[in-house]
Amino acid sequence: MSTYDADDLLSENALNAAVSALANRNAHHLQDMTPAEQQEAAGHWRALAIDVLVAVRATVTNPEIGPAINEGGPGRAVIVLEDSGEEEINVHVAFHPELQQLGDDQVAGTPAQITAVSMIDTLGEEGGEGAEPGPA
Numbered sequence: 001m002s003t004y005d006a007d008d009l010l011s012e013n014a015l016n017a018a019v020s021a022l023a024n025r026n027a028h029h030l031q032d033m034t035p036a037e038q039q040e041a042a043g044h045w046r047a048l049a050i051d052v053l054v055a056v057r058a059t060v061t062n063p064e065i066g067p068a069i070n071e072g073g074p075g076r077a078v079i080v081l082e083d084s085g086e087e088e089i090n091v092h093v094a095f096h097p098e099l100q101q102l103g104d105d106q107v108a109g110t111p112a113q114i115t116a117v118s119m120i121d122t123l124g125e126e127g128g129e130g131a132e133p134g135p136a
Helices: 006-010 012-025 035-061 111-127
Strands: 076-083 089-096 100-103 106-108
Touching: 006 012, 006 035, 012 089, 035 089, 076 100, 076 111, 089 111
Parallel strands: none
Antiparallel strands: 076 089, 100 106
């Protein structure tokens, strides 16, 4: 059995393979789309792929977490920063279990999750734009 680095799951090759698999699975829809719709779909599929691969990476690097969300188990927040042009970045965030929406832009979560929300808020303030925490 060969070994690998869990970070390879978030490599460009892995992300491209996942997006390609989603595109193949949805080829019948893709052919009916305009180029702009195809580009939007590819962006959506990339975000889905990042969510899935981040969850897989978290599970293989910490077997105690397991693939399912355990009530009362550890919460987690995974932040992926991805280059998007020379001075732009995309921020993807995955929370497990999901944050609770309290209203008035307030959320409840575990200590790790609230720390991640604070970090994202700080990144948004420094970048001049409000970052919105949510699924990656």
